[in-house]
Structures are given as structure tokens and as C-alpha cells.
Amino acid sequence: DGGITQSPKYLFRKEGQNVTLSCEQNLNHDAMYWYRQDPGQGLRLIYYSQIVNDFQKGDIAEGYSVSREKKESFPLTVTSAQKNPTAFYLCASSILGTRTDQPQHFGDGTRLSIL
Amino acid sequence: AQTVTQSQPEMSVQEAETVTLSCTYDTSENNYYLFWYKQPPSRQMILVIRQEAYKQQNATENRFSVNFQKAAKSFSLKISDSQLGDTAMYFCAFIGGTSYGKLTFGQGTILTVHP
Numbered sequence: 001d002g003g004i005t006q007s008p009k010y011l012f013r014k015e016g017q018n019v020t021l022s023c024e025q026n027l028n029h030d031a032m033y034w035y036r037q038d039p040g041q042g043l044r045l046i047y048y049s050q051i052v053n054d055f056q057k058g059d060i061a062e063g064y065s066v067s068r069e070k071k072e073s074f075p076l077t078v079t080s081a082q083k084n085p086t087a088f089y090l091c092a093s094s095i096l097g098t099r100t101d102q103p104q105h106f107g108d109g110t111r112l113s114i115l
Numbered sequence: 116a117q118t119v120t121q122s123q124p125e126m127s128v129q130e131a132e133t134v135t136l137s138c139t140y141d142t143s144e145n146n147y148y149l150f151w152y153k154q155p156p157s158r159q160m161i162l163v164i165r166q167e168a169y170k171q172q173n174a175t176e177n178r179f180s181v182n183f184q185k186a187a188k189s190f191s192l193k194i195s196d197s198q199l200g201d202t203a204m205y206f207c208a209f210i211g212g213t214s215y216g217k218l219t220f221g222q223g224t225i226l227t228v229h230p
Contacts, residue, residue, distance in 0.1 A: 031215075044220075088158060101165075101167065103165060105162075
């Protein structure tokens with residue numbers, strides 16, 4: 001079945017440590033997105049990528065980094081510069097970012113906590 | 116910049132009854148799509164329904180329908196014959212023609228369906 005796989009489901013970060021969240025899709029989608037969700041709040045865009053080897057900052061990119069070396073993969077690194085990383089992280093993809101009629105498909109998310 | 120506002124943090128309804136969730140948005144664009152996503156306790160984001168701004172006819176998907184008032188920039192979701200499985204957080208979201216696929220989410224409404 002086609003879909004988006006995020007791993008791990010739960011992740012713990014120590015002070016000063018970088019951690020990487022994985023996002024893989026087999027939907028052959030061009031565009032991929034990372035969102036952050038804090039308790040009781042909506043989703044905020046961290047980074048997005050329209051095509052391989054290209055990505056753009058979203059609304060809250062500080063303290064995060066991404067790469068898009070393959071169409072299927074869009075990993076998110078939470079760096080030590082992100083002082084409040086505890087949140088639920090959702091990865092999404094869509095057929096083509098410029099197609100506003102195409103809905104985004106979401107993974108099951110990763111919950112990141114500080115040790 | 117677009118904004119999406121959901122003014123009802125929490126709602127509750129009895130099983131089999133009808134409930135309406137409110138959403139307003141602000142944009143200067145003419146070409147855009149609106150979506151309602153459902154996030155059950157499992158945290159997976161599920162697309163419920165979508166509406167194109169150019170279509171006057173309100174979208175319907177089984178028990179779910181919208182009341183799209185373009186001039187008022189209002190996009191409410193009506194759930195008929197509510198079921199226990201409808202218990203979830205519901206997010207209203209917007210994509211504009213110049214958004215390159217970036218969704219703008221509202222803050223969410225927690226809906227609880229009581230037996």
C-alpha cells in the first residue's frame with residue numbers, strides 16, 4: 001500500500017544533541033512538507049520541498065534543517081539550536097506543490113521529547 | 116498572508132445528532148481551496164472534505180457537508196448523524212493559488228461525540 005512512513009514513533013533528545021526524524025513516501029509525490037504541532041494547537045510549517053535538491057523555509061524554520069536528496073525521502077534534523085523541541089512532528093506529501101487542488105497526505109507522526 | 120480562525124476550541128454532540136464546526140479565513144486571493152482534516156486520538160491526519168473557491172455548490176461527502184460563504188469568508192463543517200468514531204480534533208485549512216502547496220491551518224476544534 002502506498003503511504004508515508006515516519007520513524008521513529010517516539011524520540012527523546014538530550015541537551016545539546018541533534019536528532020533526525022525520518023520521512024519516506026512511496027506515493028511518487030513531488031512535494032513534501034514538515035509540520036510541528038504543539039498541544040491543543042494547529043500545525044505550523046517548518047520546511048517544504050517542491051522537488052529533489054530544493055527546499056524552502058516555512059514559518060518556523062529556526063533550529064531545524066532538512067535535505068531532499070531523493071524524491072522519496074525528506075528527513076528533518078532538530079538541532080541543538082531549537083530550544084523548545086518538544087512537540088509532535090508530522091510529515092506530509094502532495095502530488096505537486098503548485099496544484100492547490102491536490103490534498104496533502106500525512107504520516108502518523110513522531111513525538112519528540114527532551115530528556 | 117492568509118489566516119484561518121476556528122473560534123470553537125471544544126464542541127460536544129450526542130450520537131446521531133448534527134453538529135456544525137465554524138471556520139473563517141482571510142485572504143486576498145481569488146483562487147484557493149479549503150479543507151477540513153480530522154485528527155483522531157491516533158494523531159493521524161485524515162482529509163474529510165475539500166471545497167474549491169470557484170465552485171458555488173457546497174461540497175458533500177456522505178455525512179459531512181460544508182457551508183461555504185465566499186463573501187463572508189466562512190467555511191463551516193456540518194456532521195450529520197454523528198457517530199462515536201467522529202470524536203477527534205478537526206482542523207480547517209487553506210491553500211491559495213500562490214501558496215505552492217503550503218497549507219495554513221486553524222487552531223482546531225476538539226469534537227466529542229457522546230453515546
